[in-house]
Amino acid sequence: MEGLISLKSSPRTSLSSFPSFNQPPNSFARRFSMDLPLRRSSFPAIRAQQPGTISPKEEDEEDALKVKEWEVGMFQNEVAASQGIRIRRRPPTSPPLHYVGPFEFRLQNDGNTPRNILEEIVWHKDTEVSQMKERKPLATLKKFIENAPLTRDFVGALKAAHSRTGLPGLIAEVKKASPSRGILREDFDPVEIARAYEKGGAACLSVLTDEKFFKGSFENLEAIRNAGLQCPLLCKEFVIDAWQIYYARIKGADAILLIAAVLPDLDIRYMVKICKMLGLAALVEVHDEREMDRVLGIDGIELIGINNRNLETFEVDISNTKKLLEGEHGQLIHQKDIIVVGESGLFTPDHVGYVQEAGVKA
Numbered sequence: 001m002e003g004l005i006s007l008k009s010s011p012r013t014s015l016s017s018f019p020s021f022n023q024p025p026n027s028f029a030r031r032f033s034m035d036l037p038l039r040r041s042s043f044p045a046i047r048a049q050q051p052g053t054i055s056p057k058e059e060d061e062e063d064a065l066k067v068k069e070w071e072v073g074m075f076q077n078e079v080a081a082s083q084g085i086r087i088r089r090r091p092p093t094s095p096p097l098h099y100v101g102p103f104e105f106r107l108q109n110d111g112n113t114p115r116n117i118l119e120e121i122v123w124h125k126d127t128e129v130s131q132m133k134e135r136k137p138l139a140t141l142k143k144f145i146e147n148a149p150l151t152r153d154f155v156g157a158l159k160a161a162h163s164r165t166g167l168p169g170l171i172a173e174v175k176k177a178s179p180s181r182g183i184l185r186e187d188f189d190p191v192e193i194a195r196a197y198e199k200g201g202a203a204c205l206s207v208l209t210d211e212k213f214f215k216g217s218f219e220n221l222e223a224i225r226n227a228g229l230q231c232p233l234l235c236k237e238f239v240i241d242a243w244q245i246y247y248a249r250i251k252g253a254d255a256i257l258l259i260a261a262v263l264p265d266l267d268i269r270y271m272v273k274i275c276k277m278l279g280l281a282a283l284v285e286v287h288d289e290r291e292m293d294r295v296l297g298i299d300g301i302e303l304i305g306i307n308n309r310n311l312e313t314f315e316v317d318i319s320n321t322k323k324l325l326e327g328e329h330g331q332l333i334h335q336k337d338i339i340v341v342g343e344s345g346l347f348t349p350d351h352v353g354y355v356q357e358a359g360v361k362a
């Protein structure tokens with residue numbers, strides 16, 4: 001509930017800019033924070049038939065909880081939208097059967113199909129993570145972390161490569177497939193590929209761990225971590241829940257990706273802190289100026305990735321890097337000593353030269 005509290009005091013997350021509710025701004029937040037007056041009497045009684053099963057009171061409580069969970073979901077979407085985030089975290093389910101809130105919420109819930117590939121990935125991730133969390137609760141992960149080997153310095157490795165060569169440090173990616181290009185390599189041996197990258201001069205490696213859309217895995221990450229290489233490892237995931245950060249740490253990550261198109265400011269703040277606590281670097285990825293603005297307003301960020309690929313449409317344009325590093329953004333990045341990673345669509349030395357010229361160091 002930290003979110004609710006800071007939301008009210010933060011001008012960046014003003015709910016008043018949220019466009020799609022035909023009701024006075026903030027009314028949802030106000031109603032929510034007043035501890036939603038659930039009209040118990042309007043919950044039809046589906047009573048337990050036999051003694052010893054769920055009591056009517058428990059059932060009422062369960063109903064109330066469902067409504068509340070649903071309201072929290074709506075509230076999260078509202079906050080995200082107010083920050084210009086178009087990706088909805090979950091499919092818009094209908095309100096619980098006995099919901100007694102405003103009619104507008106029902107209108108929101110048409111269109112149960114994802115609007116684009118990023119949204120599809122995120123919706124699938126939500127289900128995947130809740131299942132994984134059930135099998136390996138956070139408390140269990142925390143115990144493992146106590147005995148996990150130390151992380152390696154991801155940012156340090158990039159800086160060292162850049163100052164040694166005068167060129168951007170290379171993060172070489174271990175990726176079997178992608179939604180935009182299908183299978184990239186059939187005979188895919190992640191460890192062998194990782195070794196070849198390191199031998200070829202990569203400063204760091206990035207390992208896709210998403211299974212469904214990129215044919216990656218946490219097993220690949222773990223295997224590469226156990227292969228005795230020097231390069232620090234980035235876990236390339238779609239993080240929507242802090243649990244994934246702990247899991248990545250256990251599986252051998254030294255850094256993790258956080259995507260601004262998916263995560264509201266407060267999540268990024270919170271997750272960056274968790275990364276620090278776990279000894280991981282956070283690579284915060286942006287694609288447009290609004291995301292860059294948001295991320296530059298967050299303290300403690302050392303690494304920003306500019307993705308030249310729009311993850312919603314797959315369009316690639318390397319001039320995006322130049323555009324996002326011009327003017328005030330570029331100055332702020334310089335002042336804050338942030339390392340910028342140029343991502344996607346870099347095929348030739350000329351491309352690398354172009355983004356380096358724009359200010360990219362990795």
Ligand SMILES: O=P(O)(O)OC[C@@H](O)[C@@H](O)c1c[nH]c2ccccc12
Binds near residue numbers: 344345
């Ligand atoms: O194959 P490319 O165009 O060289 O792109 C690499 C990398 O930028 C891309 O894999 C990527 C960038 N951001 C991501 C977020 C999730 C998954 C993948 C990515």
